[in-house]
Amino acid sequence: GQQVMQIPQYQHVQEGEDFTTYCNSSTTLSNIQWYKQRPGGHPVFLIQLVKSGEVKKQKRLTFQFGEAKKNSSLHITATQTTDVGTYFCAALNTGFQKLVFGTGTRLLVSP
């Protein structure tokens, strides 16, 4: 079945450093969604990308969808302690109306 891999699995940065997580699929995606899960919390939707090469920004977060629509990235500029959590990408399987979640990247930010 469809698999979505994320790297790295874990990253520990100092506050103010940048952070990037990458999402890769074995198949071409119709769209990709990103979610954030704070420690002890539940996944919360951040953004959806649909078009090839699309780039969207939310304050310090930049989301990109690859030209071939097989990969995506989330970049955080100048991390803050509030960015701590696990970031998941999720690809939509339109045939079964379900999201296939990536393995997640856990981000730890030290003050």
Added chain:
Amino acid sequence: ETGVTQTPRHLVMGMTNKKSLKCEQHLGHNAMYWYKQSAKKPLELMFVYSLEERVENNSVPSRFSPECPNSSHLFLHLHTLQPEDSALYLCASSRRTDTQYFGPGTRLTVL
């Protein structure tokens, strides 16, 4: 966020017990999902209900039994669970292929 609620938030049960998890969504969505999240694995999709019909059963053991009496409510009936079933069980809802909204989850411990 109160769009998707789950009860109980924490549950401890023995292997011979029978218990049920409840999920309720107040967003007017027509699809509901059960996910399992454990420390060692990413989000695992268990069941998908669309318009109250089960459209996906992701090879889940029969000791987990879902029920969707209407588009706003989803249950997960548990019986004779194993310690390895201890995990965070997340409910989510969506409008067809749209963004998924997650509940806070039920932290289940099987003794």
